[in-house]
Amino acid sequence: MNAKDDGPAEEAGVRSVLRALDLLALFTEGSSRWNVRELAEASGLAKTTTLRLVSTLERRGLLWAAGAGEYSAGPGLLRWSRLARSAWQLSEPARQIIRDLAQHCGETVNVYVRSDIHRVCVAQEEGPQALRHVVRVGDELPLWSGAAGKVLLADADDALLERISATAEVAVADLRAQVAHAAEQGYAVTHGERELGASGLSAPVLDSANRVVAALGLGGPTPRFTDEKVVEFAAAVRRAADEVSRIGLVPGSSQ
Amino acid sequence: MNAKDDGPAEEAGVRSVLRALDLLALFTEGSSRWNVRELAEASGLAKTTTLRLVSTLERRGLLWAAGAGEYSAGPGLLRWSRLARSAWQLSEPARQIIRDLAQHCGETVNVYVRSDIHRVCVAQEEGPQALRHVVRVGDELPLWSGAAGKVLLADADDALLERISATAEVAVADLRAQVAHAAEQGYAVTHGERELGASGLSAPVLDSANRVVAALGLGGPTPRFTDEKVVEFAAAVRRAADEVSRIGLVPGSSQ
CATH class of the missing domain: 1.10.10.10 (Winged helix-like DNA-binding domain superfamily/Winged helix DNA-binding domain)
Incomplete structure (x- = not known):
């Protein structure tokens, strides 16, 4: 425009x-x-x-x-309800991957995409434990906080980072450093950033041109995200995100 | 405005x-x-x-x-998907009434509300027979055709009837006569009006001020809507619509 x-x-x-x-x-x-x-x-x-x-x-x-x-x-x-559900219905293989990940790690799996200065949860597989990270499909959360945000901002330009920074108590330079760190290690992990006691770990889902289209990750209570667990979770989440990148997030996606 | x-x-x-x-x-x-x-x-x-x-x-x-x-x-x-589903979720007693009606008559039950010059299907209970009337929740259909339209236009003013008439091959006077006839007999029945071979029978769901808020009815193949059956269906549909009017269509509705 x-x-x-x-x-x-x-x-x-x-x-x-x-x-x-x-x-x-x-x-x-x-x-x-x-x-x-x-x-x-x-x-x-x-x-x-x-x-x-x-x-x-x-x-x-x-x-x-x-x-x-x-x-x-x-x-x-x-009518839009039906349209949205059909457009964002994960392909069955992708659905199976996040199901397996939730089972393997024992934590809730969420998939987020970026929508302007927000991230929206487009898919979820609940973990088996009673104490869970409760975000629902369709929920809109800020991009500046949480592991998924760092992953989704990988390709963000300065203008976008500045708009996000303006809505939050985080400097553009800090946000950029967090995003770069996540890109470097292949995943992001945060503890209590959006909500006290809640941790998240996310890795990027890429399209065929290697652009980040979604963040796939785990969310759960911080006591269960120990250093040791984070190493294990990071490997599992990265593997799942890579598999979803290869097969495509939603049917007919151009990834 | x-x-x-x-x-x-x-x-x-x-x-x-x-x-x-x-x-x-x-x-x-x-x-x-x-x-x-x-x-x-x-x-x-x-x-x-x-x-x-x-x-x-x-x-x-x-x-x-x-x-x-x-x-x-x-x-x-x-997000709107979740909102729409929660706003238009029938109350459990209303849901039971349309379930019983579908079972009793052996036809699919649909509930329509008016949205400008359209009617939108907001609830449905499928009938038990293989040959069914397929309309889905969220579908937007014209108001000038079908039994539900005659019922929903009970309180329509001339301006609305004229706008509807302009989109269809039906004169305002004919539309008004059909609507008046439906109001008089307490239900409307149509055969092949919207679609060849499809019949519908609808009765009004009223609010506490006796305004029509929805049309509750049956849809199915015309050969199953014989004169004899129509008499039976009309009684059952009117009874169900009256019950839903009394308890309210959706929880918290002001009907």
Whole structure:
């Protein structure tokens, strides 16, 4: 996209799309009903702007007038639900690899991809132990924290690192050093970075051009990620990530 | 929304949101990968506009650069997937009612809600017979055809009927007569209206203010919808729809 082509009307259009999507993002399973006043307050938008965007989203079935002036997730999201699940369904061999990894290491396996300045969990295989690292498919987490972030930022340019740094208490230079270290050793490991007591270990899934397309790794309680275990986990995770790189993450992927 | 408040910038904003959502709607399980040129052709938008909207959708994780200049459904849709499924999950008593209805009548039960000029299937219980009416949760169908449409349009004003009529080969007066007839007899039945050989029978699910919130009904092959069967089906469907109206369609619904 060439910014020079964009007049004020085009910029306003993009801004409206982003605002509409951000309003939709306020709806979660925990906060599933909002009225226009609440949406305006939470988004910082003017009430008339909020109302206009809500009406537009309702028109396409993405929001639903749930009664008493409240809105909830619309039926139009159900179609995308099916689409998203089919697009991000792991191929059966890839699914088997992460199943085996979870079993072998006794920890939950997560697969993350980068989405702007976030990482999104696109697949998961729960570990066998009761004390687990609970992240769900579809969860959006920050890129600056956790092992998966270091792996996913391998090809990041300065502009991206600066945008990420601006949202977090981490300097661009530190982030770059962490990313370089992960690239050098072939995996990243973090302890209590995103959440006290939680550890993660991730390795890159590459496409055929050796670009990082996903981070595949383990998450679990720090007491189970001892130095000795980390050596064992790193070998197993790297092997699994390499296998998934070879066969492709999702069916029909160009990796 | 007061149209008088809307200047050209606001109109452009709404138009951009609608265009972005329409681009996203081009992605289906059958057509899961598109490049910008194809999207521009299918949407009728200029290539620069298409590119700008695609970039915006990609920025929020709703589209995904899948390689070779192609885009697919983004990981951001996975979060909405979970949200939509939780918002439209039938309450267990409602689920039991449609399960019993499918068993009793031997036909597939579908629940539709209105979304603008469409109806969306939000719940389903498959019938026991091999020859089935196949519609899937999330499918968007026209409102002008099928029994569910007549039921869902009970409270429709002229403007809505005219918009629907404009997309179909049905006159507003005919549509209004069909809707009135359904309201009068408490259900609608159609044969081969949307698809040759397929019949449907639907009754309204009402909220506490007696507004139609959903259409609950059966779909199956016309040879199984004889006059005699229709009488039996109508009684069973109306009873089930009344029960669901009383307990509410989804948990926490204001019906």
